[in-house]
Amino acid sequence: MIKHLCKLVWNRKRINFLITIEIFFSFLVLFSVIVFAVYYLNNYLYPLGFNYENIWSIQVDTRSGSDEKDKLQRLAKTNQIISALREFGEVESAAAVWAAPFSRGDWTSGRKLKDGRDFDYSNNEASDELKEVLGLNVVRGRWFSKEDDGVTNYKPVVINQMMARAFFGDEDPIGKDISDPDDKERKEARVVGVIDDFRKNGEFSEIRGYVFNRADFTNQQSFLPRFFLIKVRPETTAVFEEKLLARLQAEARDWSFTIKTLVDMRANVFQEYLVPMTAFALVAGFLLIMVGLGLTGVLWLTVTQRTKEIGLRRAKGATKRRIYHQILGEMFIITSLGLLAGVLVVVQFPLLNFLGFADSKVYTLSIIISLVLIYLLTALCGLYPSRLATKVQPAEALHYE
Amino acid sequence: MLKNYIKIAFKVFLRRKFFTFISLFAISFTLVVLMVAVAFLDHTFGKQPPENKQDRTLCVFHMVMKTPDGGGTWSSGGGYKFFDRYARNLNGVEKMSLCTETEPVFSYHNGEKIQSYLKRTDGEFWQILEFTFLEGAPFTSDDEKNVNFVAVINDATRKKFFGDESAAGKTIEADGQRFRVVGVVANVPYLRRTPFADIWVPISTMKTNNYRGELMGNFNALFLARSRSDFLAIKDEFQVRLKQVEFPDPREWNQMYGVAETYFENTSRSAFGRQENYQSQNAKFLAALIGAMILFMLLPTINLININVSRIMERASEIGVRKAFGASSWTLVWQFVVENVLLTLIGGAIGFALSRFVLQAITKSGFFPYAEFHLNYRVFLYGLALAIFFGLMSGVYPAWKMSRLHPVQALKG
Numbered sequence: 139m140i141k142h143l144c145k146l147v148w149n150r151k152r153i154n155f156l157i158t159i160e161i162f163f164s165f166l167v168l169f170s171v172i173v174f175a176v177y178y179l180n181n182y183l184y185p186l187g188f189n190y191e192n193i194w195s196i197q198v199d200t201r202s203g204s205d206e207k208d209k210l211q212r213l214a215k216t217n218q219i220i221s222a223l224r225e226f227g228e229v230e231s232a233a234a235v236w237a238a239p240f241s242r243g244d245w246t247s248g249r250k251l252k253d254g255r256d257f258d259y260s261n262n263e264a265s266d267e268l269k270e271v272l273g274l275n276v277v278r279g280r281w282f283s284k285e286d287d288g289v290t291n292y293k294p295v296v297i298n299q300m301m302a303r304a305f306f307g308d309e310d311p312i313g314k315d316i317s318d319p320d321d322k323e324r325k326e327a328r329v330v331g332v333i334d335d336f337r338k339n340g341e342f343s344e345i346r347g348y349v350f351n352r353a354d355f356t357n358q359q360s361f362l363p364r365f366f367l368i369k370v371r372p373e374t375t376a377v378f379e380e381k382l383l384a385r386l387q388a389e390a391r392d393w394s395f396t397i398k399t400l401v402d403m404r405a406n407v408f409q410e411y412l413v414p415m416t417a418f419a420l421v422a423g424f425l426l427i428m429v430g431l432g433l434t435g436v437l438w439l440t441v442t443q444r445t446k447e448i449g450l451r452r453a454k455g456a457t458k459r460r461i462y463h464q465i466l467g468e469m470f471i472i473t474s475l476g477l478l479a480g481v482l483v484v485v486q487f488p489l490l491n492f493l494g495f496a497d498s499k500v501y502t503l504s505i506i507i508s509l510v511l512i513y514l515l516t517a518l519c520g521l522y523p524s525r526l527a528t529k530v531q532p533a534e535a536l537h538y539e
Numbered sequence: 540m541l542k543n544y545i546k547i548a549f550k551v552f553l554r555r556k557f558f559t560f561i562s563l564f565a566i567s568f569t570l571v572v573l574m575v576a577v578a579f580l581d582h583t584f585g586k587q588p589p590e591n592k593q594d595r596t597l598c599v600f601h602m603v604m605k606t607p608d609g610g611g612t613w614s615s616g617g618g619y620k621f622f623d624r625y626a627r628n629l630n631g632v633e634k635m636s637l638c639t640e641t642e643p644v645f646s647y648h649n650g651e652k653i654q655s656y657l658k659r660t661d662g663e664f665w666q667i668l669e670f671t672f673l674e675g676a677p678f679t680s681d682d683e684k685n686v687n688f689v690a691v692i693n694d695a696t697r698k699k700f701f702g703d704e705s706a707a708g709k710t711i712e713a714d715g716q717r718f719r720v721v722g723v724v725a726n727v728p729y730l731r732r733t734p735f736a737d738i739w740v741p742i743s744t745m746k747t748n749n750y751r752g753e754l755m756g757n758f759n760a761l762f763l764a765r766s767r768s769d770f771l772a773i774k775d776e777f778q779v780r781l782k783q784v785e786f787p788d789p790r791e792w793n794q795m796y797g798v799a800e801t802y803f804e805n806t807s808r809s810a811f812g813r814q815e816n817y818q819s820q821n822a823k824f825l826a827a828l829i830g831a832m833i834l835f836m837l838l839p840t841i842n843l844i845n846i847n848v849s850r851i852m853e854r855a856s857e858i859g860v861r862k863a864f865g866a867s868s869w870t871l872v873w874q875f876v877v878e879n880v881l882l883t884l885i886g887g888a889i890g891f892a893l894s895r896f897v898l899q900a901i902t903k904s905g906f907f908p909y910a911e912f913h914l915n916y917r918v919f920l921y922g923l924a925l926a927i928f929f930g931l932m933s934g935v936y937p938a939w940k941m942s943r944l945h946p947v948q949a950l951k952g
Contacts, residue, residue, distance in 0.1 A: 153848060160841045167838065199642075380647045387715045392746040394714055396643060413906065424568050425838055431561045432842040438557075439849040 143467045150440075154472050157436060161476030162483075164429045165512050169484055171422040172511075173504040174415060177496050178342045187298070187336040188239060188272040190400035192374070195238040196366040196386070197396040212362055213355045219389050220265070223366060226382070228374045233267035234353055234363035239338050240403035241365065247349075249318060257304050259347030260338065263361050266352070271369045278302075279312040279331035282352040292326035293317075294352050298335045301347035316349070327351075340404060342411040344495065367400075430519050437523035441465065448527050449535015458528040465524035466517065473516040477509055541877065548878040551854075559882070561846060566886025566926070567893055569839040573832065574894040574922050575901070578912045580828075583730045584803045589668040590734060593801075594767055596667060597774070598733055599626070599760040600805045602797040607790065616640050617797060618753030619742070622760045625780045629762065631769030636663040636761040641736045644714035646700075653699050657713060658736035659745060665691075667763045668734050675707040675722035682721075683741040690718035691739045693726045695909065713738055716746075726909040732802055733761065735909075754784065754795065762799055774799050836932075843933035847879070848940065858941060859950035868942035875941060879934030880927060887926035894922070 147154050198219075200212055216234060223232040237243055245261045268274065269281040277299060286294045295316060302311040317327040327349075336348045354360050370378070379397050386395045441448070448461055484505060488498075496504070552559045586593045602617040622637050629635075638660035646653045662680030670677070670691075678689045690711065697706045706720045718740055727734045742750075750756055764773055777799045786793050798808070800819075807824030858871065891914065898912040914922075 153845070156841065156845045156848065160838065160845060163838045163841065376652055377650070379652065380650075383645070383647070383715070394644075394746065396645065409906075421572055421835075424572075428561075428565045428568060428839060429842055431564060432846055435558055435561050435846050436849045439853065 147471050157472050158476040162479045165480030167422050169508040172508045176504045177500050182341045187334045193400045194368050195398050199394040217355045228370050228378050230369040231270045232368045233271045234265045235365050236263040238365035240407045261349050263351045263353045271367045275334045277332050292328045294330045295327045296331040296350040298348040300335050302332045340407045433519040441523045441527045445535045448530045449532045453532035461528050462524050465527050466520050469520040544874050544877045548881050563886045565839045567890035570890030571893045577921050589670040591669045595764045597762045597799040599797050599799050604755050604792045605794040607793050616757040618756035619750045621754045629773050629776050631773050632762045633765050634663045634763040636667050637758050640757045646713045655737035657738045659742045667761050670724040673723045686743040688718045689721045691722040693737050696737045697723050728910045729908040840932050847937035859946050862946035871942040872938045875938035876934050880930040883926050883930030
C-alpha cells in the first residue's frame with residue numbers, strides 16, 4: 139500500500155517537490171519558535187529561589203568611578219544607611235547587595251571543571267541580612283553571620299545547588315575551597331553553605347551556578363554595594379517612598395537613589411522576554427496559517443484534476459474510505475519527506491554550537507512538538523480536499539473519456 | 540493589449556475567490572511584516588529631527604579600559620576627563636559635545652511619583668542637534684560654566700508637572716535637585732539613543748565634581764564634522780589620541796579602546812564585533828539583515844509559486860486556444876506576469892493599509908516611549924519595490940512553465 143502511494147507521489151514529483159520544500163521551511167520556522175518557547179517554559183517552571191513580594195530595591199549611585207581615595211568613608215556611609223533603614227517602622231529587614239534580583243548587569247566568571255567542561259557562573263556580594271530579606275533557603279551548612287567577622291585567612295562563600303553539584307558531585311561541599319587553582323594571588327574561598335538554585339534574572343533565565351561572597355563594610359577590600367534591599371510591611375504604600383528618599387538624601391547628599399519594587403522590576407524583565415517572543419510567535423503563526431491555506435488550495439486543485447483517476451478507482455469498487463485514505467496517505471508521505479529533511483538539518487545545530495543554550499531534553503521535546511504540529515497542520519489541510527475526493531461519482535468521472 | 544490582460548486578470552481573480560484570497564493574504568501579510576521591520580529600522584537609524592545633521596555626526600558610545608595583561612576589562616561609557624583632555628580639537632571637527640547616558644530619575648510632585656530620564660550635557664549639544672523648541676530656548680555653555688541649575692524638558696514632562704500650563708521660568712525637582720525650566724522641546728523617541736531624554740540639564744550640576752577626574756564614566760561624545768569626507772581622518776585621529784592617554788596607575792590599567800562612529804556602526808559592532816576592534820562590521824550586519832529578510836520571504840514565495848503552478852492546469856484550455864491561434868510563449872509569459880504583478884499590487888495596497896494600522900497600534904501601545912512609526916514616503920518606496928520584486932519572483936517560474944505547454948496537450952484538457 140505504502141509502496142503504491144509512493145509511486146503515486148513520484149508520478150507528480152514536480153508539484154510534490156514544491157510542497158515538500160514548503161513543509162521543510164515551515165518546520166524550520168516552527169521549530170525555531172518552539173525551541174525558545176519550550177526553553178523559557180522549562181525555566182519558568184523551575185523554582186526561582188527567592189521571594190520578591192513586598193521587597194523594595196534602592197539602587198544607589200555612589201559616583202565612585204575609578205577614584206579609590208575616599209572608599210573607607212563611603213563604606214562607613216553605607217553602614218550608616220543600613221542602620222538608618224532599619225530604624226523605620228515600615229521596614230522589616232534591610233540588606234546591601236552588589237546586584238539586586240531583576241536588575242541589569244551580571245558579574246560572571248568561568249572555570250574549567252575536573253572533567254574538562256567549561257563552567258560559567260555568576261557572582262554576587264551580599265550582607266548577612268540578605269537571607270532574611272529574600273527568604274533564601276539554606277539546604278546545607280549556613281548563611282553568612284557574625285561568625286565570619288574577622289576571618290582573614292580565607293573568604294567565606296555560599297554557593298547554589300547547581301554549583302555544588304558541578305564542582306563536587308555528591309560530596310559534601312561544606313568547608314571545601316572553590317578558588318581558581320590557576321590564580322597566583324588566590325585566597326581560599328571556603329564554602330560555608332549551599333542554597334537552593336538562585337536565579338537573579340528571573341523565572342525565564344537559565345539555571346546556572348551562583349556564588350555569594352560576604353559583604354563586609356569594615357573591610358576596605360569589600361565592594362561598594364550597588365543596591366539596598368528592604369523588606370517592607372505588607373500594607374506599606376508609595377507615600378513611605380518619599381519619606382524614605384528624603385532620609386537617604388539627608389544621609390548621603392551627593393549620592394543618587396532609585397527606588398523600585400521588585401514586583402515592578404520583575405514585570406519589566408517579563409516584558410523584555412515576552413514582547414519579542416510574542417512578536418516572533420505572531421509572525422510564525424501567520425506564516426503557518428498562510429502555508430495552511432496554500433496547501434489546502436493546492437490539494438483541492440490536485441483533487442479536481444484527478445477526478446478521472448478517482449472515478450476509475452470508485453468504478454472498480456474502491457470504497458469512499460479508501461479514497462479518503464489515499465489522499466491523506468499521499469499527503470502524509472510528502473509531509474514526512476519534508477520533515478525528514480527538516481529534522482536532519484535541525485539536529486546539526488547543536489553540533490555547530492548554534493542554539494547552544496538548549497539542553498538535549500529541551501531540544502528533543504521541541505523537535506517532537508514541531509513534528510506533531512506540522513503533521514496536524516497538513517492533516518487539517520488535507521481534510522477538506524480528501525472529503526471532496528470521496529464525493530466524486532464514478533459515472534460523472536468516467537463521462538470525460 | 541494591456542487593458543485586455545487586466546480585464547482577463549480580474550475575471551480570473553473573481554472566478555476562484557478562495558485562491559485570490561490566499562494570494563492576497565500571503566502578499567499583504569508578508570508586506571506588513573517587512574514594512575513594520577523597515578519602519579522600525581528607519582525609526583532607529585534613519586535621519587529625523589532633531590538629528591538633522593546625522594550624516595555629519597560621529598559619536599563615541601562605549602569605551603573599554605584594560606589591564607596590562609589584557610585580562611581585566613572595564614567596559615562603560617567614557618570619562619569626562621578623557622574626552623575633555625584628549626578628544627577636543629580633532630581636525631575636521633566643527634563642534635564637539637559631551638553628554639551623559641540617560642538615566643532614570645524620580646521626582647515627587649504633589650504627592651505623586653514621576654519617573655523621567657535625565658541627560659546631563661553642555662551648550663554645544665543644542666547646536667549639533669536641532670530640537671524643536673515649543674517654549675523658551677536651550678541652556679548655553681555659560682550656564683554650564685557658571686553651574687546654573689537650569690533645565691530643558693520635553694512636552695510629556697511639561698504635561699506631567701504643569702498640565703497644560705506653560706513651564707518656562709518655573710522650577711522642577713528631579714533626583715533631589717531643583718532646576719529652573721528654560722525651554723520645552725517636542726518629545727524625542729526613546730529609540731533615538733543620542734538625543735533621547737525627558738530632562739536635559741548642564742553637566743556641572745552633577746552632585747559631585749568627581750566626574751572631572753575620570754577616564755571611564757558614563758559620558759558619550761558627539762563630533763560634528765565639517766563634512767562627511769572628514770570622517771575617516773577624524774576616526775583615525777581619535778585612535779591616535781587614545782594612545783596618548785596618561786594613566787594614573789599604569790600597573791592597574793594601561794590601555795583604552797573606543798571608536799568614533801555612527802549609531803548604525805555602533806549597533807553592528809555590538810552585534811558582530813568587539814569594542815576593541817576598530818574594524819567596521821557594517822557589511823556583516825547588513826548581510827545578516829538582508830539574509831533574514833530573504834529567509835522570511837522564502838516561505839511566502841514558495842507558497843505563491845505552489846499555488847500558481849497548480850492553477851496552470853486550470854487554464855490549460857485557454858492557453859491551448861491562444862497557442863493554437865498563434866500566440867508566442869513570450870506573449871503568454873508577459874500576460875501571466877502582468878496578472879501576477881496586478882495581484883501583487885492589490886495585495887500591496889491592502890498590505891499598506893494594514894501596515895498603517897499595525898504601526899499605529901504599536902505607536903499607541905506606548906511600549907517604545909514617544910515612538911512614532913509612520914509609513915513615510917521612503918518606507919513606502921521600499922515597500923513598493925519589494926512588492927513588485929515579490930510578484931516577479933512568484934510569477935515568472937509558473938508563467939515560463941505554462942508557456943511551454945504543448946497546444947495539442949493543452950486543448951485536450
